[in-house]
Amino acid sequence: MINLTIDNQQVVVEPGTSILEAAQKVGAKIPTLCYYKDLNIIGACRICVVEVQGARTLIPACVAPVAEGMVVKTATPEVIKVRKLILELILSDHPQECLTCARNQNCELQKLAEEFGIKEIRFAGAKTEYPIDDSSPAIIRDPRKCVLCRRCISVCTNVQTVQALCAENRGFNTLIAPAFNEKLADMECVQCGQCSLVCPTGAIVERDDTAKVWAALADPEKHVVVQTAPATRVQLGEALGAEPGSIFTGQMVAGLRRLGFDKVFDTDFTADLTILEEGNELLQRVTTGGTLPMITSCSPGWIKFCEHFYPDLLDHLSTCKSPQQMFGPLVKTYYAEKEDIDPADIYCVSIMPCTAKKYECQRPEMNSSGYQDVDVVLTTRELGRMFKQAGLDASNLPDEEYDEPLGISTGAGEIFGASGGVMEAALRTVYEVVTGETLENIDFEVCRGLTGVKEATVQVGDLPVKVAITNGLGNARKVLDKIRAGEADYHFIEVMCCPGGCIGGGGSPIPTDTDIRLKRITATYTEDERMSLRKSHENPAIIALYEEFLGKPLGHKSHELLHTKYTSRGVNK
């Protein structure tokens, strides 16, 4: 253990602890900007400098490890003056556009400026001027607001292993962008939005599509329906100021009705449907010698990743569309017929924890209803914005129920939001379908949690089913490389693009960090337990859907509406 003194207090910490972490132990909160726990510890912004006795310079607390006998002062007048000047410098190269910025009141830079009481910026010199990149349907980059903290690079390179962003040029002209300042849309960027989650400022944000939704709601000709992704109910509260882990299912439904949606449906419904289609596809592959392991296809960021980096493995992907894209065509066919509404008049909105779904709904193959199946995708953040604009105080809204029939769901659909949830839901159904027995314990704990790669073998009748579950694309790579090398004997693999699964998706409320992810996961399983039905094949609305419309899983109509194909995209040179 290391003994040191911080602000005249004795501290004992593990070797390798940073001054920043050690200072937290004595209640000294050192300001940071580029630092992001466990992700980006590069000492770039220098806001966190502290005084260390005997050191030639001030020392950045986030990267400097403690040393025996170290004497640290975290907030001398001199240190504060220096931090203030650094902040003033950063602000001198920053557009003062808080009022019109997506991150207004949720911006780390703005918060620092407020805390330091910056009243004047004495430097009226040049500012970096790079154009906004709005080429992507999901993510908008505004390099003018970039503080060059490089968190986005770290998450894209080290967590997602996509490497769509890098540092270019040097000095004052340094730019964080796709290589050669290409457009994001032309890159391997999988639109996951993880960069927008970690960006401290408004330099990378989701594309805001709320105006489209307001316009549709205002249009009397339009029948506007909305689906809400499993994760959104454990996220929306945060976007409205509640504690992480809050469950806002009923209030969200109520609020959506207040906003004027004609029907409030649930993606959990098509999550259940996915289990039936995908479960049967798996059984078919196992019994007919199809390509194994089969890999889930619910996560559009993951799909794009596979299309770019592992096009040779596309046959492993389940042909099932994601739940949101199963929902779209069903609304514009099944539901339209049932309610006798012209599908041309239906406007289908998705609320998703995900930016990649904005991209997914625009894929050309996603119009099997004859129309664009899902018209627009809003992230949880954007929905939070709409609630605020409408003055909806969610905590005072009543608990309301989803509309029938596409709002009826089970706990199995609900847990799709957490890493391992799709697998667990599939096991609940596959087990009972194959064995004809009732599953004793439906909680597959092995599937749960934040571990990057989870593996399990589950005995289903005579067959020991080997499964793997990954979250975060870097972890997916590990398993994919095994498949490539012929070393993977799994039957079924769940891949989620974002760390922790959709509850940590790129459209989640900010901040989203490991602790918050864990709280949302806990909330997700609480929701699951609360449900009276917890197995997808028991969902009465799904049973009815097959009886009235689809026929049987993997049937002709299913293939037409619920399954898709993939495109080998490869990597830019």
Add this chain to the structure above:
Amino acid sequence: MKSLDELAKIKESRRAALKIREGVPSATEKAHVMMCGGAGCISSKCLDVVDAMKEALNKNGIADQVQIILTGCMGPCDMGPVAIVYPDATFYRRLKPKDAEAIVEEHIMQGNQIPRLMYRTPGAKEPTPRVNDIDLFAKQKKIVLRNNFYIDPTSIEDYIANDGYAALGKALTKMQPEDIIEEIKKSGLRGRGGAGFSTGMKWGFTAAASGAPKYVVCNGDEGDPGAFMDRSVLEGDPHSVIEGMAICGRAIGAEQGYVYVRAEYPLAIERLDYALQKARKNGLLGKNLFGSGFNFDIEIRIGAGAFVCGEETALLTSIEGKRGEPRPRPPFPANAGVWGKPTVLNNVETWANIPEIILKGADAYAAIGTEKSKGTKVFALAGRINNTGIIEVPMGTTLREIVFEIGGGIPRKKAFKAVQTGGPSGGCIPAEHLDTPVDYDSLGALGAIMGSGGMIVLDEDTCMVDIAKFFLDFIVDESCGKCSPCRIGTKRMHEILDNISNGKGKEGDIELLEELATTIKATALCGLGQTAPNPVLSTIRYFRNEYEEHIRDKKCSCNVCELKE
């Protein structure tokens, strides 16, 4: 190379062949003409002189009795092309192709040296024929550049003849790794790349660090504008660097070395590459050197040429094939260098000192220099000074000796104003401190630095605001952009200076510059930013009145800045 004996045999036989360069006339050879083949002389067309000389030798039928050897830079580049003719060691300067015939026919064939091609000390009546009698050289002390007058950089035998690889032989056969490190510590050698850290201590840390394999790296990035000390060594005596690195490999337990050279130095790369091949062929790199069981080899890595790539952590990152950007220290390279492994990184000049220390002993080395700065230092003299070029002097030589004796003073009877040392990281030292001994600590105390050895002399016509702006201009271009104080702070300083020099300066600007400067120094991530404000701070310190004149009177007494009212 199997043994010291084998090395001694090569040395003996080669030495006999080179007696003429020690002044001993030879029965078979009339002369060795050492023609400077440094970059300066190449650009003043020394190769044309060589051609003309070959022609003259052929014409007179004595081509087989005269050797023409292209050496590394001899130092006085502004007098180039320069040459030394042995055995009498006559120094010729400003040679033209038409002079070649005279040198061959009058000097080499008839023994009559040619006064008009010789160097004459300003004010002296007679020229000085012998190179070592010339005041410019006599005041110098050559350790790093010990071979540049004598050897053919492409001949490993020449290097061996002058005791080359004897130090490696000694280190491998007669010393333990700890002894080597102890010897380097005792010598007092400090890194010549800028920071002046104890080389022996650095090796000691790396030897003690856990992790394998370990690496030895040579920093040949030499990014200071106008500096070419390291290039002179690499071009003129590449084996001295190879030998130094191999000795270190033994001391710290490394088997692989890298030399990082900037792409703008093609001749250095070519000479070094050739020397590496020769060393391998002679068993001085490779397996089981001197039968000791020690293996060592070196690869060249070519840098893209950004100034910041000379910073150690950026250089190591660049060797790994990534964007050359500094990273925070700790961890230091001694613990986590190339590929995260313990690494010794030293400057070219530092490496060239090593064989001499091992061979002659730490005490002999430590006898040269001042209390805390031992040995010699190579400088690149430039600016308003008569003799520009490369010099090597004992630590502790005063600025006055360098500028007025070795450098020959200021041209056109102008008054000396200041000397800028340490390049863009350095500072300006005014006339009142001319008697300062040049060593790490004295220069530091004056707000300048030793740096890698750039020395620019400024005369009374130089505007100090303009000089500060010039260096900051370089920094703003070269900042890597990773940390905010350097990226934005130096830009803002430059903008303020630009305003001052344009007549748009305002009260408070000097104080704002000082506030920025101290903050950047205290908070920048790497040495580039931490030293970037030095030129501004030192000019404010010694020439504040010039800043005030620009701001208040909208005037530049030196008539350099164009101020608009």
